[in-house]
Amino acid sequence: xxxxxxxxxxxxxxxxxxxxxxxxxxxxxxxxxxxxxxxxxxxxxxxxxxxxxxxxxxxxxxxxxxxxxxxxxxxxxxxxxxxxxxxxxxxxxxxxxxxxxxxxxxxxxxxxxxxxxxxxxxxxxxxxxxxxxxxxxxxxxxxxxxxxxxxxxxxxxxxxxxxxxxxxxxxxxxxxxxxxxxxxxxxxxxxxxxxxxxxxxxxxxxxxxxxxxxxxxxxxxxxxxxxxxxxxxxxxxxxxxxxxxxxxxxxxxxxxxxxxxxxxxxxxxxxxxxxxxxxxxxxxxxxxxxxxxxxxxxxxxxxxxxxx
Amino acid sequence: xxxxxxxxxxxxxxxxxxxxxxxxxxxxxxxxxxxxxxxxxxxxxxxxxxxxxxxxxxxxxxxxxxxxxxxxxxxxxxxxxxxxxxxxxxxxxxxxxxxxxxxxxxxxxxxxxxxxxxxxxxxxxxxxxxxxxxxxxxxxxxxxxxxxxxxxxxxxxxxxxxxxxxxxxxxxxxxxxxxxxxxxxxxxxxxxxxxxxxxxxxxxxxxxxxxxxxxxxxxxxxxxxxxxxxxxxxxxxxxxxxxxxxxxxxxxxxxxxxxxxxxxxxxxxxxxxxxxxxxxxxxxxxxxxxxxxxxxxxxxxxxxxxxxxxxxxxxxxxxxxxxxxxxxxxxxxxxxxxxxxxxxxxxxxxxxxxxxxxxxxxxxxxxxxxxxxxxxxxxxxxxxxxxxxxxxxxxxxxxxxxxxxxxxxxxxxxxxxxxxxxxxxxxxxxxxxxxxxxxxxxxxxxxxxxxxxxxxxxxxxxxxxxxxxxxxxxxx
Ligand code: SF4
Ligand code: SF4
Numbered sequence: 139x140x141x142x143x144x145x146x147x148x149x150x151x152x153x154x155x156x157x158x159x160x161x162x163x164x165x166x167x168x169x170x171x172x173x174x175x176x177x178x179x180x181x182x183x184x185x186x187x188x189x190x191x192x193x194x195x196x197x198x199x200x201x202x203x204x205x206x207x208x209x210x211x212x213x214x215x216x217x218x219x220x221x222x223x224x225x226x227x228x229x230x231x232x233x234x235x236x237x238x239x240x241x242x243x244x245x246x247x248x249x250x251x252x253x254x255x256x257x258x259x260x261x262x263x264x265x266x267x268x269x270x271x272x273x274x275x276x277x278x279x280x281x282x283x284x285x286x287x288x289x290x291x292x293x294x295x296x297x298x299x300x301x302x303x304x305x306x307x308x309x310x311x312x313x314x315x316x317x318x319x320x321x322x323x324x325x326x327x328x329x330x331x332x333x334x335x336x337x338x339x340x341x342x343x344x345x346x347x348x349x350x351x352x353x354x355x356x357x358x359x360x361x362x363x364x365x366x367x368x369x370x371x372x373x374x375x376x377x378x379x380x381x382x383x384x385x386x387x388x389x390x391x392x393x394x395x396x397x398x399x400x401x402x403x404x405x406x407x408x409x410x411x412x413x414x415x416x417x418x419x420x421x422x423x424x425x426x427x428x429x430x431x432x433x434x435x436x437x438x439x440x441x442x443x444x445x446x
Numbered sequence: 447x448x449x450x451x452x453x454x455x456x457x458x459x460x461x462x463x464x465x466x467x468x469x470x471x472x473x474x475x476x477x478x479x480x481x482x483x484x485x486x487x488x489x490x491x492x493x494x495x496x497x498x499x500x501x502x503x504x505x506x507x508x509x510x511x512x513x514x515x516x517x518x519x520x521x522x523x524x525x526x527x528x529x530x531x532x533x534x535x536x537x538x539x540x541x542x543x544x545x546x547x548x549x550x551x552x553x554x555x556x557x558x559x560x561x562x563x564x565x566x567x568x569x570x571x572x573x574x575x576x577x578x579x580x581x582x583x584x585x586x587x588x589x590x591x592x593x594x595x596x597x598x599x600x601x602x603x604x605x606x607x608x609x610x611x612x613x614x615x616x617x618x619x620x621x622x623x624x625x626x627x628x629x630x631x632x633x634x635x636x637x638x639x640x641x642x643x644x645x646x647x648x649x650x651x652x653x654x655x656x657x658x659x660x661x662x663x664x665x666x667x668x669x670x671x672x673x674x675x676x677x678x679x680x681x682x683x684x685x686x687x688x689x690x691x692x693x694x695x696x697x698x699x700x701x702x703x704x705x706x707x708x709x710x711x712x713x714x715x716x717x718x719x720x721x722x723x724x725x726x727x728x729x730x731x732x733x734x735x736x737x738x739x740x741x742x743x744x745x746x747x748x749x750x751x752x753x754x755x756x757x758x759x760x761x762x763x764x765x766x767x768x769x770x771x772x773x774x775x776x777x778x779x780x781x782x783x784x785x786x787x788x789x790x791x792x793x794x795x796x797x798x799x800x801x802x803x804x805x806x807x808x809x810x811x812x813x814x815x816x817x818x819x820x821x822x823x824x825x826x827x828x829x830x831x832x833x834x835x836x837x838x839x840x841x842x843x844x845x846x847x848x849x850x851x852x853x854x855x856x857x858x859x860x861x862x863x864x865x866x867x868x869x870x871x872x873x874x875x876x877x878x879x880x881x882x883x884x885x886x887x888x889x890x891x892x893x894x895x896x897x898x899x900x901x902x903x904x905x906x907x908x909x910x911x912x913x914x915x916x917x918x919x920x921x922x
Contacts, residue, residue, distance in 0.1 A: 171455035173655060246859070271814030284828075287821045379821035380889070424858070426818065426828065426884055 227255075231413045239294050239416055240431035249420060256421025259414050263406070272425055279384050279401050286427035287381040289373040290314050293431040296370075298419035302412075304405030305373070313405060316372035318398040321357065325395070329353055334391045340366040340378040343386065459581060460654060460717035462564060463574040463709075467736025476552040477561055485606075488613035492516075497838040497875035499617045507615060511876070517799065518876075520836060522806070529795045533788055540784035542670040544776050545754075546677035550663065551731035556656050557715075559607070559649035563600060564715060570596040574712055600650040601642070607649075608641030654716035657729055664726050673757035674778055678730045680710075680721040680752045683764040691745055703751050709741050710734035710752055720752055803908040805843065806834035807900035816917040823889030825918050831881040833900060835873035842903035844870045847885060849896040850916055855885040870903065885916065893918045 147156045147169075156169040191197065195211060197204040205211075230251045234242070242249050261270060267280045274282040281289060290300050300314060307313040321330065329349070336350025355364065361374040368376035375383050384390050384399065406415055422428070490502035492515055499506070504513040512519035512527065519526050541548050550557060570592055571577045583589055612634050613621060624630040625638075648656050657664065671677065685704030694701040704721070711719045713734060718727040720734050732754065739749040759769035812828040820826055835841050846868035847853055854865040858881075865886065873879045885896070893916060900910045 171452045173659065174454045174456045175652075175655070176659065177454045269814075271812070273815035273818075282815070282818070284815060284818045285820055285826075376821065380819055380823035381821050426826065427820075 230255075234416055235413050239298055239419065240433070242294065242416075242420055243423075249424075252417045252420035253424045255414070256417035256419070256424075259410065259418050260421055263410065264418070267403075272422070276382070276385055279399055281383060281401070282381070283422050284425045284427060285381055286429075287376060287379060288370065288427070288429070289368075289375055289383070291370045292423075292427060292429040294419050294423045294428065295431055297422050297428075298415060300403065301410075301415045301418055301422075302405065302407045304407075305401060305403040307402070307405045310405050310407075314373055314403075316361070316374065316400075318361070318374075318394075318400060320397050322396040325353065325357070330392055330395055333358070333395060334388055337366065337377050337391055338386070338388070341380065341386075457655060458717065460715065461567075461574045461577040461581070462715045462717070462733075463712040463737075464568060465713040465733050465736050465740070467733075467739060469732035469736050473552055473561065473731060473733070477558050480553060480555075480558050481562075485610050488610065488618040495838040495875075501617055503614065504617070505615050509876075518836060520806075520834070522834075523802070526795060526799070529791055533791050533795075536784055536788045536791070539670055540781060540788055542667055543672065543675055543784060544781045546671055546675045547664070547667055547728075547730040550657065550667075550729040554663075554729075556648065556661070557729060557731070559603075559645060560653045560715060562603060563649045563653070566596060566599050566603070570599070597650070600646055604642040604645035604649065605638070607645040608638040611641055612637050654727065657716060658727050672780070674775060674780070676754045676756055676775060677724060678720060678728060678732055678735060678752065679724065679755040679757075679760055680704075681750070681755070681760065681763065682721070682723075683760075685721065685751050703742070703747050705741065705745065707741055709737040713737040803910065804836040804906075805841075805900060805902050805908045805910055806832075806836070807845070807898060807910040807912050808832045808834075809898050809912045809914045811914050811917075817919060819919055820886070824886050825889070825891050826884055826886045827916050829883045829885065829898075829914060831883050831898065833871055833873050833879040833881060835875065835877055835879070835902075837875065839875050840872055841875075842870055842872050844868055844901045844903055845881075845883075846899050846901070847896055848899065849894060850885065850887050850891065852888040852891070853885055853896065853916075855883045857884065858882050887916065887918070891916075891918055893920060 147159065149156050150166075150168055153168065158167045158169045160167045191204075192206070193208045193210075194206040195203050196206065230248070233248055234252050234255075237245065237248065242252060260268075260272070264272070267278075268274050268283055269280070272283040274280040281287075286292065288296070290296060290305070303310055303313045305314040306316075321333075325333065332347055332350035333353050334350070335344050335347050336354045338344035339346045339350070354362075354366070358366075361369055361372045362377055363369055363374075366377035368374045368378075382390070383401075384394055406418075410418070487503050488501065491500050492502035492513070494500055494513070498511075498513070498518075501513060502515050504511075506513065510521045517526075538549060567577060571580050580589060580592070609625070612625075616634075621630060621634065625634060652660075682702075685702045687700070687702055688704040688706040689701030691705050694705070710721065711717070711734075713736070714720070715731060715733065716727045716729060718725060720728060735750075735752050735754070738752040742749050742751055755763070755769065756775055759775075763769055808831070810830050812830070816827070818826040818828070831845065833843055833845070835843070847855055848867075854867055855869065856862045856865040857869065860869055862884070871879060871881060895913050896916045898912045898914060900912075902908045
């Protein structure tokens, strides 16, 4: 033994143990053996990792990774979880489908479920235009859905109708449809100025003027109403309130009269299932400006699904 | 002893000998107390009325509550738990700086359960010598039988250990019945299975290996202890050189008090020789003190060859001086400072506990969109209020807004036609009621700070006032 190279290492006399050769501040480390279970635990971790690599997708190859003998994939797991979630929701969805939409607010638990589902669908499908807080955009003319001003109606069925059929979708016969004429060339610039004055006066932002009032009565009141209160049949905005779809500055109003821009909204029928559309309607209705649904009791033949 | 060139070494089972003495009796006491606390606590009842579980100590994960006798901790009061953990940490510092690794020796679960399993060994296989013989013996049927019985008892203890743990997390009697009716949650069985397995291996077989190789605390303790901390010490200036009684009788001058009887090694639960000096394997259980004191009594020499002593005492005694009195060892600036810190955290927690109310209001303003212009020109802000009732009975609570001229609010359930500057809600027992509040101000209102005041509508009239911003278009 004495000739072994290993034995050149110094041995601590007190314990008869070799030094490993490190020294810190005069303290030297003895080469004390590790317990054998420690070694076996280490082998076990190696065996475990090998088994893991064989059992699960692990090894990236050029085209595709190894698949693992268990056949587990994260995509498969996701699909499973999604279908499980689908199953869990099926009951609520069936209840929402079975409840007349306007009755939904009476069942607060079901309404809460619908609103939550609608919010999720909104965040996927609607935020691109209306924003994640549903506040819309004045510059781009996307209406704010939180306020109490509605172009086409703010009760829950009217909202569902808008969602289903869209706005100004030419390929849908029942879509919300209307057109504001461009008055460039019809009205002279001074006439336009007078109309702008009148429009502003409707909400108390300018002095009344007779010429503007007359022009308004001639050209605009058919859709916007004699007092500018708007008409939901045509989606004509209320001009007498504090809310402006495209801004209340003179420039904004002038441009809207000369070359009006009219909003479009996709129809969601066929892209979202009816229950999701109902949930979306419930969500938008819940944002703070939703109106009560008034049933047309006098004539039961009038289908409430028609343009309300 | 350690042969060079061996990287790994088979574990040598420790067969520690039975011993009786003052420290052993203290260890018995600690074992009974700690095990009793562990097993009995979940079964203590505490009447909380019909709205909360009647368990005195309960960690209710599902509802995120922590119940401890009259105290009920909510998630937002987690600082109580954090404070208790800090106190436990500082408590360890305090104990360690005063009496060394007392935690390791008497109270650590690994120590307590190892002790328990070693008593099982003694019960089934006999004391040290019998056990050593049995281990060396070939595998006969009787040895197989003995091992089978012993490991079954190990398993039963391990199962009882894992089983008691889950009782802290649900109503104990209910869970107990459910568990054996196979009705409990899968997580309960999984927890019991894992804890049974770890107790079985760590307590039954790993024992001192856990303390020496796995536990971080012995590594930290050297920083916590100093030359003034009490620890189990072999007084080599008195014991060395070693010699048998006979040799010593022949030549009393040449030998110290240690007669090399190895009783201190035989009783050590971690199987070390304390005469080699302080070492990481020593958990300061003081059983070697009991053993050596007995030997000293038998041969008529004074006790304390192995004893609790500080490094300073050792130096003093070796130099022939008297050691410091024990109270001076325990009462020194360091321990006093730890005690003061520990105590003041405790006082602060008690103060917080005594002055906390059982109501709470949080207000978060909607920022998306920050405000809403309504068609009549009024301005609306939305807030999410959380009304918290921390009592085990439903309570009426009024929320009033102030600081907004003409401001009123309504909610999803209280219609806009009932908008007012204050509304009353009934908050269920032990619950948080989320309320979406729509606050409206007349046209032209200016941005301002508003306050929400929550007042409980009972004798206590507890209040919580929260400020929140009211945003208007003018700000934009
Ligand atoms: S028990 Fe006391 S006398 Fe016996 S070997 Fe240990 S220290 Fe020496
Ligand atoms: S040396 Fe003594 S105090 Fe330390 S663990 Fe062994 S018996 Fe306990």
